[in-house]
Amino acid sequence: MNGKQIGLAVLLADFLALTAYAVWAHGYVGIFEMLLANPATILGSTDLVIALSMVSVWLWQDAKSRGISAVPYLVLTAALGSAGPLLYLIRITASESRHTAAMPARSMA
Numbered sequence: 001m002n003g004k005q006i007g008l009a010v011l012l013a014d015f016l017a018l019t020a021y022a023v024w025a026h027g028y029v030g031i032f033e034m035l036l037a038n039p040a041t042i043l044g045s046t047d048l049v050i051a052l053s054m055v056s057v058w059l060w061q062d063a064k065s066r067g068i069s070a071v072p073y074l075v076l077t078a079a080l081g082s083a084g085p086l087l088y089l090i091r092i093t094a095s096e097s098r099h100t101a102a103m104p105a106r107s108m109a
Helices: 003-026 028-035 039-066 071-080 083-102
Strands: none
Touching: 003 028, 003 083, 028 039, 039 071, 039 083, 071 083
């Protein structure tokens, strides 16, 4: 694992721990009740849906260009929010690291 992957993995683990705590404290349905409790939380929820929708479109197009199925990451995004894109970034960073490591060194001659 390189530095990017470690940082993303730590962020993902922390996000999933926070998600688990929120589900434990309020229940899965309770989280949505809280998100729709007042105009301020509705605004935050709407902003999150817009942002995750844009990220999902990017993820779909990027996965298609790489020959990867985007479906598992999009399902995870729908269920757990940012966990899907974070996991996708960890995956593509890993493949980029392997691809870069496999490339022969260029001669300076």
